[in-house]
Amino acid sequence: xxxxxxxxxxxxxxxxxxxxxxxxxxxxxxxxxxxxxxxxxxxxxxxxxxxxxxxxxxxxxxxxxxxxxxxxxxxxxxxxxxxxxxxxxxxxxxxxxxxxxxxxxxxxxxxxxxxxxx
Amino acid sequence: xxxxxxxxxxxxxxxxxxxxxxxxxxxxxxxxxxxxxxxxxxxxxxxxxxxxxxxxxxxxxxxxxxxxxxxxxxxxxxxxxxxxxxxxxxxxxxxxxxxxxxxxxxxxxxxxx
Numbered sequence: 001x002x003x004x005x006x007x008x009x010x011x012x013x014x015x016x017x018x019x020x021x022x023x024x025x026x027x028x029x030x031x032x033x034x035x036x037x038x039x040x041x042x043x044x045x046x047x048x049x050x051x052x053x054x055x056x057x058x059x060x061x062x063x064x065x066x067x068x069x070x071x072x073x074x075x076x077x078x079x080x081x082x083x084x085x086x087x088x089x090x091x092x093x094x095x096x097x098x099x100x101x102x103x104x105x106x107x108x109x110x111x112x113x114x115x116x117x118x
Numbered sequence: 119x120x121x122x123x124x125x126x127x128x129x130x131x132x133x134x135x136x137x138x139x140x141x142x143x144x145x146x147x148x149x150x151x152x153x154x155x156x157x158x159x160x161x162x163x164x165x166x167x168x169x170x171x172x173x174x175x176x177x178x179x180x181x182x183x184x185x186x187x188x189x190x191x192x193x194x195x196x197x198x199x200x201x202x203x204x205x206x207x208x209x210x211x212x213x214x215x216x217x218x219x220x221x222x223x224x225x226x227x228x229x230x231x
Contacts, residue, residue, distance in 0.1 A: 004161075040205075040224070040226075041223070041224070042207050042221035042222065042223055042224055043162065043207075043221060045218070045219075048218075056218070090161050090162075092161075105150045105152065105167070105211065106152065106164045106167065107152075107154075107162075107164065107219065108164075109154075109161030109162050109163065110161050111159070111160050111161045112160075112161050
């Protein structure tokens, strides 16, 4: 069982809707990530939070808005999406640079939220 | 930036045979090379990784080899089982900067019983 929990597992939304994806981890990781994965493709990095601060935004359109309320939670707010945004959205966590524990570099992925935009 | 090429894109083997997946990378500064397995409907899971100060690492039926000079690394699965069927991704990053890992395009492995 994954230690990164994502909700909802499936989401269907219209182009005018506002919805949110949620991610939670209790491994004490201080780095959290959002990835987008299209069918038969590798995950594409969208955002990185390190110590609850946004450290990387891979030129993601503003219709995707990340939020990290605390060290265990990561949200992705969705608004005015396009059909081409339909994909599997994966959350991941890892130890962050500077943490006292040895940084293994391993990414722990959730099972993803499958988003369909109509 | 880093570029990772992965081959083959699909691989079909008979149960009990070995499977080998190869990746090449472009940035000589990369020093962390994980392999992820993604089963249908699930997120990727790390199955083995290797760092640039090691040439080979083994964990039961899975092994990874790294050739820093040639900038390539390979995943070897022996005595394959149907439950090994999945998509496998290699990745490369610098200094365990996991979030900036560059992934290969993936290999769909099918193990026929």
